[in-house]
Amino acid sequence: MSEHHITPLRTYLIIASLLLFLSAVTVWVSYVDLGPLNIVVAMLVATVKASLVAFFFMHLLWDDKKNLTMFLMSLMFFGIFVTITLLDTEFRGDLGLNPEVKNPINNRASFYDTLPLTDTHGHPVDEHSDDHHEDKEHH
Amino acid sequence: MSDHNPNAPSHLKHYFHDVNQQYETSKFAMWAFILTEVLTFAGLFVAYIVYRSWYPDMFVDAHKLLDVNKGLTNTVVLITSSLTMALAIWAIQKNNKKLSVLMLVATFVFALAFLGIKYLEYSHKFEVGQLPGLYYSYMGPDAAHLNNPHIFFSIYFIMTGLHGLHVAIGMGLIAWLIYSTQKGNLTSEYYTPMEMIGIFWHLVDLIWIYLFPLFYLIG
Numbered sequence: 001m002s003e004h005h006i007t008p009l010r011t012y013l014i015i016a017s018l019l020l021f022l023s024a025v026t027v028w029v030s031y032v033d034l035g036p037l038n039i040v041v042a043m044l045v046a047t048v049k050a051s052l053v054a055f056f057f058m059h060l061l062w063d064d065k066k067n068l069t070m071f072l073m074s075l076m077f078f079g080i081f082v083t084i085t086l087l088d089t090e091f092r093g094d095l096g097l098n099p100e101v102k103n104p105i106n107n108r109a110s111f112y113d114t115l116p117l118t119d120t121h122g123h124p125v126d127e128h129s130d131d132h133h134e135d136k137e138h139h
Numbered sequence: 140m141s142d143h144n145p146n147a148p149s150h151l152k153h154y155f156h157d158v159n160q161q162y163e164t165s166k167f168a169m170w171a172f173i174l175t176e177v178l179t180f181a182g183l184f185v186a187y188i189v190y191r192s193w194y195p196d197m198f199v200d201a202h203k204l205l206d207v208n209k210g211l212t213n214t215v216v217l218i219t220s221s222l223t224m225a226l227a228i229w230a231i232q233k234n235n236k237k238l239s240v241l242m243l244v245a246t247f248v249f250a251l252a253f254l255g256i257k258y259l260e261y262s263h264k265f266e267v268g269q270l271p272g273l274y275y276s277y278m279g280p281d282a283a284h285l286n287n288p289h290i291f292f293s294i295y296f297i298m299t300g301l302h303g304l305h306v307a308i309g310m311g312l313i314a315w316l317i318y319s320t321q322k323g324n325l326t327s328e329y330y331t332p333m334e335m336i337g338i339f340w341h342l343v344d345l346i347w348i349y350l351f352p353l354f355y356l357i358g
Binding site: 004006007009012013015016019020023026027030038039042043045046049050053054056057058059063064066067070071073074075077078081082085086089090108109111112115116117118119120121122 | 162163166167170171173174177178181182184185188189192193207211214215218219221222224225226229232233266267268269273276277278279280281283286287289334337338341342344345348349351352353356357
């Protein structure tokens, strides 16, 4: 087994530092308003990080390329899965035959009407005043 | 070949030509398993994409109920655990058993820390009622206007829950690696299980790399 490639320690440390740095970058960028570009930048940074993990930590860079092929095939299947699903869900109701098909679930689920308003701890609050809330606690 | 060759190492199965062929075969099979793992999560990512495209505003509003600091801490913890896992393999390749065990223990501790932080997040959400589907009951001032946030939390709990399950399974595997390495079963001559579990562990890290921005850092 001694013929296996042994990645130098320095490489591992550099890659880990890069991953931590990119994590900080992606958090920082999320607070900058880029409009629809935010998600694009976030996914680009995530993909760079994922590539670093796959090529260096998972040793794909030095492996036989059949392993990389297997991995890329899983991503290709994922791409087909997303594309074909979105071809359905994104274009529902475009023929205009039934307007409700266009936005199938834009109505609020009915169980929300029965939920009481709560504070940030999830405890129900009285809608009118806080004084009654105190009374309730004593019952 | 071990039947015929008395010098063959004990870990070499007779149906392989040599140790390298055995190692490469194991690794290729591991990558086939990784493919099925990616496809398992792919279904959940597709659910995320479809529902986010149907409810773009709700996703943005509902994600503010998550704690970015805990998410970022978990990201750092998981990346560090990936590093220590890689270093455990590096150490065993150099036949440094002591360092390898130390790095495996560190990986285990980081995995435990990840699940601990996840537990804090989950228990808070259970307490306030930010739960999937019909169990959702949170109507706080920052959420009462949201349109169907229970869908966001369904996807959040299933994706992070399945990921957390992988972390827990990984911890079991790493615990077994610590035992085997300590016992001397794994050496620079034969460390295939550590390499394979390492690949699994890095996949867990890789999936979290996408989950973190998708749930905690939405525009």
